[in-house]
Amino acid sequence: MAGGTIAAPQRFRPTSGLLLVLGLFLLWEVSARTGMVDSPNWPPLSRVLAALARDTASGEIPLLVGSTLMRMFMGLAAGTVAGVALGLLFGASRFAARVLGPTVELLRPIPIPAIIPPLVLFLGLDNTMKITIAAITAFFPVLTNTVQGLRAVEADQIAMARTFGVPPWRRLFRVTLPAILPYVMAGLRVALALALVTTVVAEMIAGEQGVGHYLVLMQFAGRAEEMYGAVLVLAVLGYALNRGFLAFERHMIGWFFATGRDG
Amino acid sequence: MAILELEAVEKSFPARGGPPTLAMDKLSISVREGEFLSILGPSGCGKSTLLQIAAGLMEPSGGTVRVAGRPVNGPPPEAVYVFQQYGRSLLPWRSVRDNVAFAVEHRPGMSRAKSRAVADAQLEAVGLTGFGDHYPWQLSGGMQQRVALARALAAEPKILLMDEPFSAVDALTRLDLHRLMLELWEKRGLTVVLVTHDVEEAVALSDRVALLTKRPSTIARVVETGLPRPRDAVEVRETPRFLELRHELLEVLLTRGGHAA
Numbered sequence: 001m002a003g004g005t006i007a008a009p010q011r012f013r014p015t016s017g018l019l020l021v022l023g024l025f026l027l028w029e030v031s032a033r034t035g036m037v038d039s040p041n042w043p044p045l046s047r048v049l050a051a052l053a054r055d056t057a058s059g060e061i062p063l064l065v066g067s068t069l070m071r072m073f074m075g076l077a078a079g080t081v082a083g084v085a086l087g088l089l090f091g092a093s094r095f096a097a098r099v100l101g102p103t104v105e106l107l108r109p110i111p112i113p114a115i116i117p118p119l120v121l122f123l124g125l126d127n128t129m130k131i132t133i134a135a136i137t138a139f140f141p142v143l144t145n146t147v148q149g150l151r152a153v154e155a156d157q158i159a160m161a162r163t164f165g166v167p168p169w170r171r172l173f174r175v176t177l178p179a180i181l182p183y184v185m186a187g188l189r190v191a192l193a194l195a196l197v198t199t200v201v202a203e204m205i206a207g208e209q210g211v212g213h214y215l216v217l218m219q220f221a222g223r224a225e226e227m228y229g230a231v232l233v234l235a236v237l238g239y240a241l242n243r244g245f246l247a248f249e250r251h252m253i254g255w256f257f258a259t260g261r262d263g
Numbered sequence: 264m265a266i267l268e269l270e271a272v273e274k275s276f277p278a279r280g281g282p283p284t285l286a287m288d289k290l291s292i293s294v295r296e297g298e299f300l301s302i303l304g305p306s307g308c309g310k311s312t313l314l315q316i317a318a319g320l321m322e323p324s325g326g327t328v329r330v331a332g333r334p335v336n337g338p339p340p341e342a343v344y345v346f347q348q349y350g351r352s353l354l355p356w357r358s359v360r361d362n363v364a365f366a367v368e369h370r371p372g373m374s375r376a377k378s379r380a381v382a383d384a385q386l387e388a389v390g391l392t393g394f395g396d397h398y399p400w401q402l403s404g405g406m407q408q409r410v411a412l413a414r415a416l417a418a419e420p421k422i423l424l425m426d427e428p429f430s431a432v433d434a435l436t437r438l439d440l441h442r443l444m445l446e447l448w449e450k451r452g453l454t455v456v457l458v459t460h461d462v463e464e465a466v467a468l469s470d471r472v473a474l475l476t477k478r479p480s481t482i483a484r485v486v487e488t489g490l491p492r493p494r495d496a497v498e499v500r501e502t503p504r505f506l507e508l509r510h511e512l513l514e515v516l517l518t519r520g521g522h523a524a
Contacts, residue, residue: 156351159320162337163344164366164418174365178356255355259400 043225052229061233068210069237071127072199075134076191083139084184087146088172108140112198116205125206133202138191142184149183150176182256185249192245196238211237265329266454267294267317267342267422272326274312286312288479289326294422299448299455301465304475305516310458311347311426313480317456318344318424330422343420347427349411353399359410360386360395366417385413389443405436409443416447422454429464441468441496449493462516466490466508467499474515486512 025045031037032044055061086104090097116133123129153176161171200212207213211230218227250257274287286309294300304310315321317328319338330339338344343366346352353362363382367373386395389409399407408428415423429437445468448455459465465472466488474483488508490499499505 154351156346156348157354159315159344160346160352161365162320163318163342164369164414165338165340166365166369170369175354178354181356253356255398255400258398259355 040222041224043228048225048228048232051225052232055226055229061229064209064211064214064230065233065237068199068203068212071130071210072134072195075131075136075199076138076188076195078131079135079138079191080142080184080188082135083142083187084146084177084180087143087150087180088176090143090147091150104140104143112137112194113201113205116202120206125208129206130199130202130210134195134199137195137198138188141187141190141194143187145183145187146180149180152183153179182253185253189242189245189249192241193238196234196241200234264296265293266296266331267456268327268329269293269313269317270327270329272313272316272323272328274309274316274321275324285479287316287323288481290481291326292473292482292485294454294456296421297452297454298470299457299468301457301459301469301472302475303459303462303465303472303512303516304480305477306460308475308477309480310460310475313475314344314424314426314456314458318342320344341420342422342424343415343418345411345415345423345425345428347430349404349407349428349431350399353407353410353414355398355400357398358395359391359397359399359402362399362410363414363417366414381417382413385417386410388416388447389413403436405432405440408432408440412443412447416451420453422456425455425457427459428457430459430461437464438496444468445494445496462509462512463500466505466512467494467496472508472512474512483515 028045032042052061086100090100112133115136116129119129119132123132157175157179158171161175166174200210200215203210203212204216207216211234215227215230215234218224218230269290269292271289271291272287273285273289275283275285278284290313302310302313312321316323317335319328319330319335319342322336328335330341333339354365357365360379360382363385364375364378367381368375368378383392383395386392389412391406391409391413394402394406394410399410402410408431411428429440432440441464444455447453448468455468457465457468467490469488471485471487473485475481476483486508488504490502490504
């Protein structure tokens with residue numbers, strides 16, 4: 001179940017995988033330098049990296065990344081709270097689940113970028129719109145997983161808290177919420193990957209700041225080096241977010257993996 | 264004096280497309296303060312239902328339940344219910360110590376240090392000194408049941424309501440837990456109501472054994488064991504009186520067709 005327990009033949013994989021990445025980078029560099037691909041829109045990797053290094057040192061890129069991440073995390077937080085809250089309501093009241101369920105099912109399949117234009121009309125181009133987009137992105141997977149998690153909570157754990165006279169609110173925070181946390185986290189992991197996409201798309205469509213806006217701006221300006229630089233930044237960001245989240249998850253719900261409840 | 268009284272308690276469950284099924288029919292029993300009472304019956308006869316009603320975890324469809332003279336609605340502070348599936352009632356995200364502390368930490372005036380001190384004392388009482396920092400899932404089944412027991416004791420209940428607490432462990436561990444149970448019962452002056460399908464367990468531990476009928480369940484008869492106190496969970500099994508009771512109760516259970524199949 002845990003990573004790193006795979007047997008010998010696999011040991012070479014990370015290296016060979018990394019070699020392929022380096023090979024592709026080399027191909028990129030060579031193809032641009034030797035004129036295999038002769039286009040002003042295909043600068044060599046070294047120049048892309050140089051531009052990236054320059055704009056990172058100047059503080060421009062960190063600022064852009066920071067503003068994108070801030071919006072994304074604020075949205076994720078809001079969407080998670082809303083998703084868990086509605087999930088708990090669904091769990092507590094069959095009536096609520098019956099009344100609100102069909103609406104949720106109807107809204108869920110809408111591709112989130114499609115909501116951006118109408119949302120711009122209501123919330124403008126500002127932060128609020130982008131945070132809302134990230135929140136909606138997180139909301140659905142977290143809601144689904146909260147409902148699923150509530151079904152998996154051991155009835156004995158709730159009854160146990162009752163027999164000790166633990167009051168309802170405390171039961172919610174000390175038993176139910178910790179018990180469903182692994183499910184919420186699984187929803188959040190899905191949401192995190194999606195939220196980077198939707199936040200950047202929102203910035204591209206209606207941007208004044210952020211990596212998405214920068215990307216489009218550089219494309220319009222014909223500054224290919226900076227444009228590819230932004231793409232590379234997003235690739236690294238997506239990878240780092242996923243890695244960071246996995247570590248966070250192990251830290252928060254190690255018991256869940258240790259008890260094999262995920263299997 | 265009766266500390267727990269069930270009077271004409273009925274329980275019926277809704278059945279799909281028909282009249283509700285009656286699971287318990289006018290069941291009455293009175294539990295004396297300080298006694299060890301076992302409720303013995305075939306599987307599926309509603310022993311757990313009876314215990315959950317007594318614990319205020321389930322509402323009866325009729326009749327009354329009184330603890331220390333007060334009618335029960337909701338779990339009474341005097342009684343603690345011990346679950347059959349210890350693995351399911353322990354909280355896997357909490358250490359053993361914090362699992363035990365869970366029983367008291369919500370009480371007014373209970374600081375974290377205080378509740379942990381209570382937990383450590385109870386862990387010592389069940390022979391788990393030094394395991395406070397472990398997690399429940401790192402322990403064996405028998406040890407997990409000890410944690411559940413320590414947690415129940417931490418609440419300082421007058422009554423322990425135990426739902427087949429030793430059914431999921433091996434025979435040797437079970438005897439070990441029987442000894443512990445007798446020791447704790449004697450030391451603390453507890454009233455214990457133990458639900459079980461194990462005749463030997465019921466006789467070895469109890470002052471009285473109540474026999475339950477098949478569904479709809481009610482008390483068929485109550486037997487005073489008359490076995491000496493204090494007693495040893497192993498030695499008592501060799502006494503003529505134990506063998507006599509075991510024979511008698513097994514005979515009743517078997518002739519009544521205890522097993523539904």
